[in-house]
Amino acid sequence: MAEKPRIKLPKEAAKGEIIQIKTLVSHVMESGQRKDAQGKPIPRKIINGFTCELNGKPVFACTLEPAISANPYIQFNARIEEAGTFKFAWTDDDGSVITAEEKIALKA
Amino acid sequence: MTAINRRQAFALGGGFVALTMMPMAAHAQVSNDAAQSIAKFTGGKEPTKGRIALDLPEIAENGNTVPLVLNVESPMTADSYVKEVMIVADGNPNSGVATLMFTPLSGKAEASIRIRLAATQNVIAIARMSDGSLFTERKTVKVTIGGCGG
Amino acid sequence: MQYRYVGLVAAALAAVALGGVCASAQEAERKGIPAPRGHVFKTIISGYEFRTKETRALQDDDLENPGFLAVERAADVWKKAEGNEGKSCMSCHGEAEKSMNGVGAAMPKWDDKLNKPVNLEQRINICRTEKMKAEPWAFRSQPLTDMTAFVRYQSRGMPVSVKTDGPILQWFERGKQIYYTRYGQLDLACESCHERNNGKFMRADFLSQGQTNGFPTYRLRDQRLVPLHERFEGCMFDVRAEPFKPLSDEFLALELYVAWRGIGLPVETPAVRN
Numbered sequence: 001m002a003e004k005p006r007i008k009l010p011k012e013a014a015k016g017e018i019i020q021i022k023t024l025v026s027h028v029m030e031s032g033q034r035k036d037a038q039g040k041p042i043p044r045k046i047i048n049g050f051t052c053e054l055n056g057k058p059v060f061a062c063t064l065e066p067a068i069s070a071n072p073y074i075q076f077n078a079r080i081e082e083a084g085t086f087k088f089a090w091t092d093d094d095g096s097v098i099t100a101e102e103k104i105a106l107k108a
Numbered sequence: 109m110t111a112i113n114r115r116q117a118f119a120l121g122g123g124f125v126a127l128t129m130m131p132m133a134a135h136a137q138v139s140n141d142a143a144q145s146i147a148k149f150t151g152g153k154e155p156t157k158g159r160i161a162l163d164l165p166e167i168a169e170n171g172n173t174v175p176l177v178l179n180v181e182s183p184m185t186a187d188s189y190v191k192e193v194m195i196v197a198d199g200n201p202n203s204g205v206a207t208l209m210f211t212p213l214s215g216k217a218e219a220s221i222r223i224r225l226a227a228t229q230n231v232i233a234i235a236r237m238s239d240g241s242l243f244t245e246r247k248t249v250k251v252t253i254g255g256c257g258g
Numbered sequence: 259m260q261y262r263y264v265g266l267v268a269a270a271l272a273a274v275a276l277g278g279v280c281a282s283a284q285e286a287e288r289k290g291i292p293a294p295r296g297h298v299f300k301t302i303i304s305g306y307e308f309r310t311k312e313t314r315a316l317q318d319d320d321l322e323n324p325g326f327l328a329v330e331r332a333a334d335v336w337k338k339a340e341g342n343e344g345k346s347c348m349s350c351h352g353e354a355e356k357s358m359n360g361v362g363a364a365m366p367k368w369d370d371k372l373n374k375p376v377n378l379e380q381r382i383n384i385c386r387t388e389k390m391k392a393e394p395w396a397f398r399s400q401p402l403t404d405m406t407a408f409v410r411y412q413s414r415g416m417p418v419s420v421k422t423d424g425p426i427l428q429w430f431e432r433g434k435q436i437y438y439t440r441y442g443q444l445d446l447a448c449e450s451c452h453e454r455n456n457g458k459f460m461r462a463d464f465l466s467q468g469q470t471n472g473f474p475t476y477r478l479r480d481q482r483l484v485p486l487h488e489r490f491e492g493c494m495f496d497v498r499a500e501p502f503k504p505l506s507d508e509f510l511a512l513e514l515y516v517a518w519r520g521i522g523l524p525v526e527t528p529a530v531r532n
Contacts, residue, residue, distance in 0.1 A: 018215030018216055019215075031224070033201050054213065057211075057213055058209075058211050058213070059211060059213045059214055060208075060209065060210060060211070060214050060219070061208075061209040062206050062207060062208045062209060062219070062221075063206060063207045063209075064206050064221075065202065065204035065205055065206060066202065066204075066224075067197055067200050067202070067204065067205040067206075067223050067224045067225075068205070068206060068221060068222070068223060068224065069172060069173045069174075069222040069223060069224055070172075072221070072222070073220070073221065073222050074219070074220075074221055075219060075220035075221075076208075076214060076218065076219045076220075077214055077215045077216040077218055078213060078214065078215055079184070079212070079213050079214070079215030081213075
């Protein structure tokens with residue numbers, strides 16, 4: 001079940017300003033190292049990648065391994081040269097993608 | 109204040125000692141694929157120590173959720189920026205943790221994530237700059253297992 | 259000497275030695291609230307104060323706090339009609355921000371009809387079965403823990419204010435009796451750790467006062483929200499006792515009594531703990 005990711009960033013920024021972006025998404029991040037009560041290995045299921053772009057230009061991305069805690073938290077920055085739309089995408093091992101968008105305006 | 113008696117001290121402290129000792133024992137003998145991962149990333153080139161600030165707790169409250177803040181010194185302009193930073197842990201079942209990819213639009217080569225550490229071990233970051241140069245930093249994090257939270 | 263015994267002696271010595279040093283180093287920083295007259299503690303201290311600065315930081319920022327994933331899930335469920343009556347929580351209670359304000363800080367609370375106290379989980383399920391004609395949620399299930407956290411969150415910052423007089427008094431006394439009873443192979447009571455030895459470094463961790471103001475709480479160990487009775491079970495398991503059942507009369511009485519031990523502490527749900 002894809003839930004709404006939690007994202008925090010300012011609504012507007014001055015041209016050239018560097019803003020901080022915080023993201024948190026609900027995911028079990030099953031490492032593939034654990035066994036169930038019957039001793040059977042629990043298959044790996046993690047968010048293995050994340051990307052953030054602003055108006056189609058890459059801002060930040062990462063690949064993630066099972067050593068990332070459940071409910072992955074990713075914090076990074078962005079330099080704002082223009083108003084526009086941030087697109088965020090979290091890719092699951094099963095191929096599904098959690099997406100979100102946030103707008104940013106330029107301070108007058 | 110009443111001192112804990114001998115029996116209680118044993119009961120509270122001793123019960124899970126086997127568990128608390130395990131990670132240290134494991135640390136001494138196990139080495140995962142960290143060296144190979146680093147070699148693959150660097151192409152065998154020796155990274156220079158420095159320019160990276162790796163902020164991790166000296167002692168993790170819980171190995172399941174260890175906050176990590178990475179900061180690489182760089183002007184982050186189109187001419188000179190941090191391209192990617194590989195983070196590995198040398199005492200987990202697999203060394204991989206994350207690879208962070210920056211662009212000049214990142215503004216700062218700074219990121220924060222939360223990681224799992226199975227035992228006391230080194231966390232190593234290697235940064236590749238836009239000119240191809242490599243920098244590295246490492247931190248040892250003590251992970252204790254055995255508390256009531258463990 | 260057998261390996262096992264070497265370990266026991268080492269651990270016992272380490273526990274005592276570290277207990278002295280680390281506790282005093284951190285104690286000065288631990289802030290609490292003055293306890294009312296006749297209380298067991300002079301100062302009532304939240305579990306927050308016993309955690310590292312990194313763990314506290316996770317709780318301090320609502321975006322970084324993973325417990326809010328549960329709160330947000332339940333905020334959606336609050337509005338969703340379920341069961342044969344076609345009702346949602348909202349159908350009767352309106353906006354939770356108003357109607358639930360203060361409710362979670364005063365639980366468990368006496369219920370005249372049932373002639374016993376009920377806690378938040380039980381109250382939510384009573385609503386589901388009686389008013390919504392929906393299936394009750396299982397204890398420890400994600401929807402029940404989410405909703406418990408969501409309702410309790412509406413009291414965040416408000417003082418824990420359970421009533422202990424009147425007909426509920428005998429439940430309070432029962433809870434107190436359980437608190438001071440030694441259980442399990444390790445022969446320990448709640449009191450052994452959380453009253454007599456809180457602040458000491460034990461088993462690579464600081465013993466807290468065992469306060470409940472942050473529950474359901476996001477535990478780093480479990481990487482999810484943990485309801486209070488699951489934590490009680492964990493404590494009893496740790497002392498190698500046969501735990502009481504979640505939502506049993508025993509744990510309900512204990513929940514009431516332990517809530518009183520934290521009277522006046524601000525509700526921190528969803529807190530972040532080890």
